[in-house]
Amino acid sequence: MNEKSTERLKPEYDVVVIGAGNGGLAAALELAVKGAKPLLLEQHNLPGGFATSFVRGRFEFEASLHELCSVGSVTNKGGVRAFLEDEAKVEIDWVPVPEAYRLILTDEKMDVTMPFGVDAFIDAVGKAVPGSRDSVETYMRFCEGISDALGVIGKLQDKPDLTKIAATIQNLPAALKHIASTTPGIVNFLKTLPCTVEEVTRTFNIPDDALKIIYPYWCYLGVPMSRMAFSLWAALIIEYIRLGAYIPRMRSHELTSAMEMRIRELGGRIEFNTRVEKILVEKGRVTGLETSAGDKIKTSCVICNASPTLTYNRLIHPAEEVPEAAHRNVNAHIHGGAGFVVYLGLDAPPAELGINEYGYFISKTMDTDAVYNSLGRLGMTDMQATICLNNAVPDCSPPGTTILSMTTLYKPDVWAGVTAKDYFALKNKIAGEMIDEFEKALGTKIRGRIEEFEVATPATFSRYTGTYKGIIYGYEPEPWDSIITRHLALKDENYIRGLMFAGGFGAMCMGYSSALLSGRAAALAALKKLG
Amino acid sequence: MNKTIKIKGDLTDWSALFDLMPNRKKRMRNAQPVALTSDPVRELVRNIHPEVINLVIDSVRDETASAKTFRLTPDIDEGTSALPIFRAGQYLSFKLPVGEETVTRPYSIASSPLDAFERGFFEITVRKKEGGFATGRIWNNWKAGVKVAASGPCGFFYHDSIRDSSEIVGLGGGCGVTPFRSMISDIVENRLDLRLTFLYGVRKPDDIIYHDELRKLEAKAPEKIKVVFVCSEPGESWTGPSGFLSADVIREHAGGMEGKTFFVCGPQEMYRFLDAELEKLNLPRRLIRREAFGEVTDPAAFPGYPAAAVGKSFTISAEIGDELFEVPANSAESVLVAFERAKLSPPSQCRSGECGFCRALLLEGDVFITPENDGRRLADKKFGYIHPCASYPVSDMKVRILRGA
Structure with a gap:
């Protein structure tokens, strides 16, 4: 009908953001804050990507967020809070997560609950494993130094050339004495940059049992400690333990909706139900895009919240415009974990079920290589990260009820062979085993109290966001492919002019906070380009 | 304070740091320069949750004086070669053409999952309602050979081995x-x-x-x-x-x-x-x-309905893209129906406030939502999103409609 033709968007935009996940929203928000009028296109009918929620009966479930780091308190703000609250004026009702985690190692009979706060954390490890306190303290202080150094480097205006910095520090000329003395971690940071977690950690002679207590956050990066980039690990554990973790009171849909509203308020344009089918490229330069709604939009600048994998393999048009180097780049990365989440609405309050903590890491062992290998089998894996939302937000479900969600990961190809016919039975089989495992670990009984039950598999994440093979974890951060190396390579690995990436597959690596901050960084880069 | 740690092994010098970026380049050089053409998980999704199922009416039979059963088979000419698997109790949302626009109607799948998977058909049974807008059209128009389009299977009214008793x-x-x-x-x-x-x-x-x-x-x-x-x-x-x-x-x-x-x-x-x-x-x-409550046809009968709105007509300013449309609305009909009557068919599926497919942003004015059908997320309530299929105008309104899916 002719009425509908008016749905058309403007024919040209300075900058278009593809995908309203955390990265895309943050990019559009930063652009709008800086006075640009971005267009944000999202294929789904709501914002958020993985950062969303859904309703079943009288429960509203969080889709994927466990806890955000880099938020911090009002008086001690982390990067995420500072960006949203101070810079973008986005008000979120942040709720602190009560404790770091309760770790239950079922094969190793370990059960310990850890607090936030670096000192309290060190004390708790020392108490749980007598004789470990000194080595753990040395280690945690070392990690703090690394995290601070990363912060300092992140704030340097121009992209630092680390090898040059290193060469200079080695000779320690006067110019660099200052940075080295105010942030002593910077030397350690540079030295450990090529190292895995294991390579660095084993030099601290921390007793094995203490290490097991320190390591659980590994599953937020999903790479075994034998391959995980140490510097990213150090920053991660310190960001969590030092600032604590937070969640939005009304699930992550509150966070993403608040960003959506602010973008609109600032004159940004958001269209849902609009899938970008083609990013048009001519002679290595972005010229525009085409959408499922029939829009043809001219633009020279695209910030893409879809992964490079998806972008180079499906979105760039014509495909010949994707250089071989871009394909090599995608194939050199190790694709990270695909998501599997069991959502439970229970008709008993948490206390009655003996569920008194917010976050549980339940794992057979803390041998991260062994657990990682279990992610390659099509069955229950050796670990689950389970949260009880009510223990942070007591009224998140009606009185007398509980919301639980149990998450695990799979290597990207595990679900590739599943047929539609087997799909429903398989997801229930795995979910059932995860429920059994949780019951056993806590000595509780939740079967028989299940009022609502839902499972998200890699297929579910693929369905709602289009993510390649259902991956929710980006590329695995090994030392050669971690936050600093990705930043240093940004210019070299920019294969199509005018195309930038935001989100968990980007330079900041995976995670909600990283994705948010990556979007902001991409927007700043785009603004610089646009002049 | 921070203590400088001597790292053992190869790390006593700086060479590993200097090798970091060359190593990255080398890894990229050694990787295959080929496109990743397949995503089997995406294929799985297409099989389980197709966005559209194109069907053709195979046969029609009378069940009672007021109920007919329609057998539907995949319409290969339109690109549907097989029917998706579903869970007994789920429904399909049919897209019924009205002029050049469509309205949707959800109907439970009455046939079995095996009928779909092995025998290649769905059956739905439609009872004719007096004055029913959609059922009248279905009864008059759905004959053998007629093409119809539906959503993939949806809804949560099915037995689940983990949640439910046997x-x-x-x-x-x-x-x-x-x-x-x-x-x-x-x-x-x-x-x-x-x-x-x-x-x-x-x-x-x-x-x-x-x-x-x-x-x-x-x-x-x-x-x-x-x-x-x-x-x-x-x-x-x-x-x-x-x-x-x-x-x-x-x-x-x-x-x-x-x-x-x-x-x-x-x-x-x-x-x-x-x-x-x-x-x-x-x-x-x-x-x-x-099962989902269904479209409410008598909102005024629900507790809390504002008496002043009974029998009233209102105007909805509907914002789509950069355009505004003036849409007449009647307080007894949902905002979605008002949009459909004005031939602005936003996407919709369940028509019970449950699925959120028709989600729209209420910019000005008020609606009445029955508690039975308020399936909105908390933050949507906070920020003013409504599900038009379960929202009834009680004042003039301004609404931003999402584009068609």
Whole structure:
């Protein structure tokens, strides 16, 4: 009908953001804050990507967020809070997560609950494993130094050339004495940059049992400690333990909706139900895009919240415009974990079920290589990260009820062979085993109290966001492919002019906070380009 | 304070740092320069949740004077080669053309999952409503050979082995028998370890849909399936139970009720009646699963409805893209219906406030939403999003509609 033709968007935009996940929203928000009028296109009918929620009966479930780091308190703000609250004026009702985690190692009979706060954390490890306190303290202080150094480097205006910095520090000329003395971690940071977690950690002679207590956050990066980039690990554990973790009171849909509203308020344009089918490229330069709604939009600048994998393999048009180097780049990365989440609405309050903590890491062992290998089998894996939302937000479900969600990961190809016919039975089989495992670990009984039950598999994440093979974890951060190396390579690995990436597959690596901050960084880069 | 640690092994010098970026380059050089052309998980999604199923009407048969069953097969010419798997009890949202626009109507799949998977068809049964906009069109237009489009299977009205008991009581009324026909067939055909007592309430014996078929299924697996027809206006020849599906009738026919899961599907009057009856049975809420309430046709009958809005007409300013449309609205009809009448068909599926497919942003004005059908997320309530299919105008409004899916 002719009425509908008016749905058309403007024919040209300075900058278009593809995908309203955390990265895309943050990019559009930063652009709008800086006075640009971005267009944000999202294929789904709501914002958020993985950062969303859904309703079943009288429960509203969080889709994927466990806890955000880099938020911090009002008086001690982390990067995420500072960006949203101070810079973008986005008000979120942040709720602190009560404790770091309760770790239950079922094969190793370990059960310990850890607090936030670096000192309290060190004390708790020392108490749980007598004789470990000194080595753990040395280690945690070392990690703090690394995290601070990363912060300092992140704030340097121009992209630092680390090898040059290193060469200079080695000779320690006067110019660099200052940075080295105010942030002593910077030397350690540079030295450990090529190292895995294991390579660095084993030099601290921390007793094995203490290490097991320190390591659980590994599953937020999903790479075994034998391959995980140490510097990213150090920053991660310190960001969590030092600032604590937070969640939005009304699930992550509150966070993403608040960003959506602010973008609109600032004159940004958001269209849902609009899938970008083609990013048009001519002679290595972005010229525009085409959408499922029939829009043809001219633009020279695209910030893409879809992964490079998806972008180079499906979105760039014509495909010949994707250089071989871009394909090599995608194939050199190790694709990270695909998501599997069991959502439970229970008709008993948490206390009655003996569920008194917010976050549980339940794992057979803390041998991260062994657990990682279990992610390659099509069955229950050796670990689950389970949260009880009510223990942070007591009224998140009606009185007398509980919301639980149990998450695990799979290597990207595990679900590739599943047929539609087997799909429903398989997801229930795995979910059932995860429920059994949780019951056993806590000595509780939740079967028989299940009022609502839902499972998200890699297929579910693929369905709602289009993510390649259902991956929710980006590329695995090994030392050669971690936050600093990705930043240093940004210019070299920019294969199509005018195309930038935001989100968990980007330079900041995976995670909600990283994705948010990556979007902001991409927007700043785009603004610089646009002049 | 920070202590500079001497790292053992290769790391006593800086060479590893200097090698970091060259190593990255080397890895990239050594990687395959090929496109990743397949994503098997995406293929799986397409098979389980196709966005559109193109169907063609294979045959039509009369069930009762007011109910017809339509058998639908995949329309290969339009690109649907096989039917997706679904869970017995789910529905399809049909896209019915009205001029150049479409309206949607959800119908439960009445055939079994095996019918779809092995025999290649879906069946839906439609009862003609007096003055019904969609059912009238379906009755007049759906003949063998006619093409129709539907969504993938949707809805949450199905038995789940983890959540639900293997002892089931089904309470169906009128055309609400359709998902139970699918569930019962599924139990019999797939030899599921479930026992289902189905109480089917109708007005008159002639209103019973699938009478003989349900009896046959019952006879095939009498240890699992029990079907009880209950007539409220039985007439003289009726020998079965009569009355409504009251707590007493349920107690009498469903046996010991402890721990059994109840599935309820029927017209809205039946839900209202059963709310009170089921309360007498003192069942925990988790054991009662109700199909989506359906489109509310009498919002003014609900508690809390503002009396001043009864019988009023309003104007909705509908913002789509950069354009504004003035849409006349009637307080007794949902905002979605007003949009459809104005030929601005936003996407929709469940028409019960549950799926959120029609989600729209309320910029100005007020709506009335029945608690039964308020399936919105908390943050959507906070930021003013509504589900137009379950929202009734009580003032002039300004709404931002999402683009068509």
